[in-house]
Each structure stands twice: as structure tokens, then as C-alpha cells.
Amino acid sequence: MKTAFSYSKACYLNTIVLMVYLEEKTLREILNLVEKIPEETCGFLLGTANKYDKNIVTFIAVKNVSKENKAQRYEISPKDYLKAENAASENKMTLLGIYHTHLNWPAIPSETDRIAAFPNLSYTIISLEEQVFSDIKSWLLTEDLKFKEEKLVLNKI
Amino acid sequence: MATVFIPSPLRKFTENVSKIEVDAHTIGELLDTMSKKYPELKKYLYTPEGKTPSFINIFVDDDDIRNLEMENTPISAKNLISTVPAIAGGIDDVTFSKAELARYNRHIIIPEFGLEAQKKLKSARVLVVGSGGLGSPLLLYLAAAGVGTIGIVDFDIVEDSNLHRQVLFGVDEIGLSKVEAAKKRLEGINPYITIEVYNEKLISGNALELISQYDVIADGTDNFPTRYLVNDACVLSDKINVYASIFQFEGQVSVFNYLNDGVRGPNYRDLYETPPPAGLVPSCAEGGVLGVLPGIIGSLQALEVIKVITGVGEVLSGKLYTFDALEFQSRTFKVGRKESNPLNGANPTIMALIDYEQFCNIGNEERQVKEIDADDLSALMEGEEKFQLIDVREQYEFDLVNIGGELIPLGTILNHSEKIQRDKKVIVHCKMGGRSAKAIRDLEDRFGFQNLYNLKGGIIDYLKEYEPDLEAY
Numbered sequence: 001m002k003t004a005f006s007y008s009k010a011c012y013l014n015t016i017v018l019m020v021y022l023e024e025k026t027l028r029e030i031l032n033l034v035e036k037i038p039e040e041t042c043g044f045l046l047g048t049a050n051k052y053d054k055n056i057v058t059f060i061a062v063k064n065v066s067k068e069n070k071a072q073r074y075e076i077s078p079k080d081y082l083k084a085e086n087a088a089s090e091n092k093m094t095l096l097g098i099y100h101t102h103l104n105w106p107a108i109p110s111e112t113d114r115i116a117a118f119p120n121l122s123y124t125i126i127s128l129e130e131q132v133f134s135d136i137k138s139w140l141l142t143e144d145l146k147f148k149e150e151k152l153v154l155n156k157i
Numbered sequence: 158m159a160t161v162f163i164p165s166p167l168r169k170f171t172e173n174v175s176k177i178e179v180d181a182h183t184i185g186e187l188l189d190t191m192s193k194k195y196p197e198l199k200k201y202l203y204t205p206e207g208k209t210p211s212f213i214n215i216f217v218d219d220d221d222i223r224n225l226e227m228e229n230t231p232i233s234a235k236n237l238i239s240t241v242p243a244i245a246g247g248i249d250d251v252t253f254s255k256a257e258l259a260r261y262n263r264h265i266i267i268p269e270f271g272l273e274a275q276k277k278l279k280s281a282r283v284l285v286v287g288s289g290g291l292g293s294p295l296l297l298y299l300a301a302a303g304v305g306t307i308g309i310v311d312f313d314i315v316e317d318s319n320l321h322r323q324v325l326f327g328v329d330e331i332g333l334s335k336v337e338a339a340k341k342r343l344e345g346i347n348p349y350i351t352i353e354v355y356n357e358k359l360i361s362g363n364a365l366e367l368i369s370q371y372d373v374i375a376d377g378t379d380n381f382p383t384r385y386l387v388n389d390a391c392v393l394s395d396k397i398n399v400y401a402s403i404f405q406f407e408g409q410v411s412v413f414n415y416l417n418d419g420v421r422g423p424n425y426r427d428l429y430e431t432p433p434p435a436g437l438v439p440s441c442a443e444g445g446v447l448g449v450l451p452g453i454i455g456s457l458q459a460l461e462v463i464k465v466i467t468g469v470g471e472v473l474s475g476k477l478y479t480f481d482a483l484e485f486q487s488r489t490f491k492v493g494r495k496e497s498n499p500l501n502g503a504n505p506t507i508m509a510l511i512d513y514e515q516f517c518n519i520g521n522e523e524r525q526v527k528e529i530d531a532d533d534l535s536a537l538m539e540g541e542e543k544f545q546l547i548d549v550r551e552q553y554e555f556d557l558v559n560i561g562g563e564l565i566p567l568g569t570i571l572n573h574s575e576k577i578q579r580d581k582k583v584i585v586h587c588k589m590g591g592r593s594a595k596a597i598r599d600l601e602d603r604f605g606f607q608n609l610y611n612l613k614g615g616i617i618d619y620l621k622e623y624e625p626d627l628e629a630y
Contacts, residue, residue, distance in 0.1 A: 040247055040248075042244075066245065066247070068247075072247045072248050072250065073245070073246070073247035074245060074246060074247055075243075075244070075245040076244040076245070078214040078216065078221070078239075078241040078243070079219075081164070081241050081242065081244060082162075082216075082239055082241060085162075085164060085165060085175075088165070089175065094165060095164075095165040095166075098244055100246060100247075102248050103248070105248040105280075106280075106372060108282075108372055109246070110246070110247065110248045110249040110280075111249050112246055112247045112248065112249050113246035113247065116212065116243070116244075116245040116246045117246065118166055118212055118242040118243075118244065119166060120165075120166035120167070120169060121165070121166045121242070123246070133419075134416075134419075135416060137395070146370070148369060149369045149394065151393075151394070151395075
């Protein structure tokens with residue numbers, strides 16, 4: 001964790017912040033696939049991780065197979081899940097999490113998201129307003145089944 | 158021995174192994190053996206009723222056991238068994254009951270607002286820091302407007318002297334915790350929303366955790382340490398901070414850290430990078446406030462919270478609104494991002510929350526004065542030692558209640574230094590200890606006094622301990 005000491009007299013508290021790093025280029029690539037689509041879209045985020053930091057290196061877009069209204073629901077087929085796991089291990093990476101879009105809804109997990117969520121995976125939500133990017137946030141389900149926000153940092157390359 | 162594939166999120170329970178070998182003839186046996194070997198896995202493999210949970214899919218090679226014989230599906234050493242998390246989600250269908258539609262009708266029929274904005278209010282989560290003068294109208298209007306979840310953090314109790322401005326409370330609530338009293342009142346206004354209360358002080362240790370659970374933060378606090386804490390925590394966690402403050406006859410409102418087209422607007426530190434010297438700006442308790450002012454300013458704050466949530470109208474970002482109640486004049490100043498901002502300027506230096514009490518006291522530490530507390534004063538009064546007691550409050554405060562001190566109001570003290578004795582201990586007091594400390598500093602600086610002691614906690618603390626029958630104010 002980064003710390004700084006600008007105020008020598010101030011004491012710094014150790015607050016654990018979970019960090020997720022994403023390159024702007026990668027985000028742009030994802031947005032090229034998800035903007036202008038009138039349905040929720042989804043995919044996997046692959047990369048490297050240690051105890052506090054996750055580095056998203058690449059992503060795999062998959063089909064939304066929800067049988068309900070796809071503008072408000074997404075579902076990923078178990079076979080796509082297994083393919084993503086295989087791709088991660090073949091490339092010596094970790095399956096860090098899942099991204100999905102919210103249409104005209106904030107980048108905050110809904111109750112629908114929370115009930116369906118699985119622990120130890122990042123749920124990165126991309127909010128689209130009128131099908132154009134407006135916000136991105138990343139979340140992790142805690143042991144008490146609440147979402148905790150991870151600090152998502154966009155890296156410029 | 159069948160091979161079982163363990164997905165990434167469950168590997169922390171299997172010592173990071175992705176494939177394990179299990180000796181079993183059916184899926185049921187396999188799950189049983191696995192949860193005995195890795196007890197922490199059990200809650201992901203079974204529901205409390207002992208069924209396979211809906212959030213996990215189990216495959217025998219390419220077939221879901223739901224299409225085979227479920228737990229009784231036979232397996233052999235050739236099979237690859239995969240446990241796969243079910244990944245799904247989406248947005249909530251915000252729906253309204255008939256009663257809710259009737260309740261919010263006057264919102265819904267405004268063309269620019271409508272059902273869409275009302276839905277956004279219902280799905281919003283707002284954290285209100287402080288349920289006092291500003292928090293009262295703010296909470297009343299947010300609850301009435303139908304903000305779906307409102308969090309309130311405050312550690313105070315309701316006191317009689319709050320009621321001239323904190324219209325959330327009545328005489329029946331005096332002595333109760335503010336958050337509990339507020340929750341009850343707000344639920345009485347709107348039974349269709351959820352109120353979450355935190356009867357604690359917002360500090361560096363809990364701020365990020367609390368704030369992370371909400372979309373918008375509304376700061377209605379009355380002190381600089383908490384104001385900087387709320388601001389820094391919001392910037393560090395990318396939350397919007399709707400700010401308001403009041404002093405005597407003047408109020409301010411702004412929206413900080415607002416996200417527009419992917420760019421964050423200015424925050425409190427762009428406006429005031431560092432706090433004023435401690436003691437220069439008194440709190441409401443010390444400096445007073447016209448009761449109706451927080452009513453006006455807190456309502457404007459509620460307005461901005463509602464605009465931020467719904468996206469209706471133009472948000473007060475990059476601008477500071479000020480209202481002067483005496484002149485009835487409002488002005489709006491432009492505020493821009495500053496390169497020197499230590500949070501998100503050109504060279505950020507604050508990456509984590511700091512100790513804000515200390516931060517707001519910086520530059521003031523060497524000016525500490527000698528002090529005694531209420532117990533020491535009582536002992537002096539009982540004892541033989543001679544001492545002088547000076548009261549630096551105003552005449553009207555003195556008339557309300559006094560403990561026999563010699564009245565020399567702070568504003569006149571430097572002109573009456575001859576009245577202050579040098580050959581014995583001199584105890585200086587005011588209402589809470591702020592003004593008397595300033596009086597001592599001024600007297601020491603100007604006239605070199607060395608025998609002055611500040612009464613810690615002022616007359617209020619003393620009355621509480623030793624004269625509980627006298628009315629405090």
C-alpha cells in the first residue's frame with residue numbers, strides 16, 4: 001500500500017484498501033464491445049494478483065445467456081466460465097473477476113447482483129448512460145455477503 | 158479416483174490447488190469427501206438444507222448433474238468433475254406499490270422528473286454525516302422525497318439547546334441518541350424507505366468502511382476535523398460529497414468530487430487547502446447560530462443531493478453558493494481544481510486518511526495554555542490558597558448563570574489587564590474553554606503573565622459536576 005508523509009505531525013492509519021489496476025487501453029477495448037449495445041454485456045477479467053493488488057491484463061468477452069430481460073439481467077454459461085479458467089491457467093494468469101454493464105444505472109451492485117454473487121471474485125461494473133460509458137467501479141463480496149468496493153485505478157500507458 | 162476441478166475463487170480453501178483427486182462412486186459421495194477434507198468448502202457445496210446450492214454448477218465431463226441424476230450420478234476414475242460458480246446478476250427492477258405511487262405522485266407528474274427520477278431516488282443510498290442543524294432538514298426532505306436507503310452517523314444525544322434549530326427532534330427526545338430519535342421520526346414520515354443508523358463518531362478508522370457502502374455522502378458536520386475527514390475519505394474512495402456549513406448568519410453549499418464526463422470536480426481542499434487556526438472559527442455551541450439558517454441551507458443541501466442522484470438540473474459542482482441572511486444576499490463563486498491540492502492535484506501527497514484532530518490543530522500546539530479542570534477548581538474553592546477567578550464571557554451569559562467570577566468579556570480584556578492579579582493563581586473561564594484560552598494567550602503575549610490557568614471544559618463542565626441544579630445554557 002502506498003503511503004505518503006506530507007504532514008509530518010499527522011499520523012497515518014493503516015486502512016486496508018483493495019486495489020484493482022486497469023489500463024485505460026484495456027478499458028477502451030472493453031468499451032468498444034459494450035457501448036451501443038441495448039443489453040447487459042459481460043465477460044471475464046484475467047491478470048495477476050497478490051494479497052491486496054490485482055492487475056487486470058486482459059479480458060474475455062462472453063455471451064449474455066440470460067433467459068430474462070437482457071437489458072436488466074445477465075448470466076454467463078458454465079462452459080464459458082470453464083473456458084475462461086482454462087485460458088487463465090494456460091497463460092499463467094488468474095481469473096480475477098467478471099465485468100458486466102448496467103444500463104442507465106449506477107456502477108453499484110444491485111440486490112440482484114448481490115444475491116447471485118460469488119465470493120473472492122471481483123465484480124467490475126461498467127455503467128452506461130444512454131449506451132455511453134459513464135462510470136466504472138469494482139466490488140468484492142465479503143464473508144458477511146455484503147459488497148465492499150475495491151479501489152479501481154486506471155493506468156495510462 | 159475421479160479428478161475434480163476447483164475454480165479460482167474456491168482455491169483459497171484447497172491450498173491453491175486447481176485439481177484434486179477424490180475417491181468416490183457418486184457425486185453425493187464425492188461432495189461429502191471433499192467437504193470433510195476441506196471443511197471451509199462445505200458452505201459452497203451444500204445449502205443449510207443439504208442440497209446443492211443454486212450458485213454452483215456441478216459438471217460430470219460436459220454434463221450438468223441437474224440433467225443427470227443429481228447427487229446420485231455415478232462417476233468413475235475417467236470422469237472430470239467440475240465445480241463451476243454460477244455467474245449472473247443485473248439491475249434491480251425498481252417497482253412501486255400503489256401506495257408509493259400515490260405518495261410520490263407530485264414528483265412523478267413533473268415532466269422533467271417523472272417516474273425515472275423517482276426510481277433513481279428509490280435505488281439510491283445516501284450517508285448523512287451529522288443529524289444536527291443541517292442534518293435535520295436534510296434528513297426530513299431526503300426521507301420524504303423517497304431516497305431508498307439513508308444512513309445516519311452521529312454520536313450525540315438530543316439536548317434542549319438543540320431544539321431551536323434541529324427540527325427533527327422534539328422535547329420528548331431530549332436525552333435520547335440523535336440517530337435513534339431521527340430513525341423513528343423519519344420512519345414515521347416515510348415507511349417505504351430504509352434508515353440505517355451508526356451511533357458513533359466518524360473517525361479515520363471507520364470512515365472508508367462506512368462511506369464505501371453509500372453512493373452519495375452529505376456532510377452536515379459542524380467542525381473542521383470531521384469536514385476534512387469526510388472530504389478526504391470521499392476523494393480517496395471516489396464518492397460525491399454534498400457539502401454545507403453555517404456560521405451565525407451565513408451559510409455555504411457546494412457539491413464536491415462530482416463526476417462529470419469522466420472528470421472529477423473540485424473538492425473542499427481546492428477551496429480551503431488547510432483549516433483556519435484552531436479556535437479562530439467558533440462552533441455553533443460557542444459562536445451561536447440563527448436557528449432558521451440551517452433550515453435554509455440544509456434544504457438547499459437536500460436539493461443538491463436529489464439533483465446528484467436523479468441527474469435532473471445542473472449540479473452545484475465547481476461552484477460555491479453563499480447566503481448572507483442579514484443582507485439577504487446570495488452569491489455564487491466559481492471554484493476550480495488546484496494543482497496544489499494534496500489529494501488529487503499535480504503531486505498528491507495524501508494517499509490515506511490522517512489524524513484530523515491533529516491536522517486541524519497544527520500551528521496551534523505551541524500556544525497551549527496551562528489548564529485546570531472542574532475538580533481542581535472545586536478543590537481551590539474549598540481550600541485555603543488564594544486565587545482569582547475571571548469570567549471572559551459576555552454580560553448576558555453572566556446574567557444567565559455564573560460561579561462568582563469577575564466579569565471581563567474577552568473583547569475588553571486587553572484594556573483591563575490591571576484588574577488581573579499577578580501574585581496568585583488566576584483561573585480564567587468561559588462557557589467551554591475556547592475563549593478563555595485565547596484570553597490567556599493574548600495576556601501572556603502582551604503583558605507576560607505567567608500565573609494564568611484555563612478552566613478546561615469551561616463553566617459547563619463545572620456546573621455539570623458541582624452545580625447540577627443550576628440551569629446550563
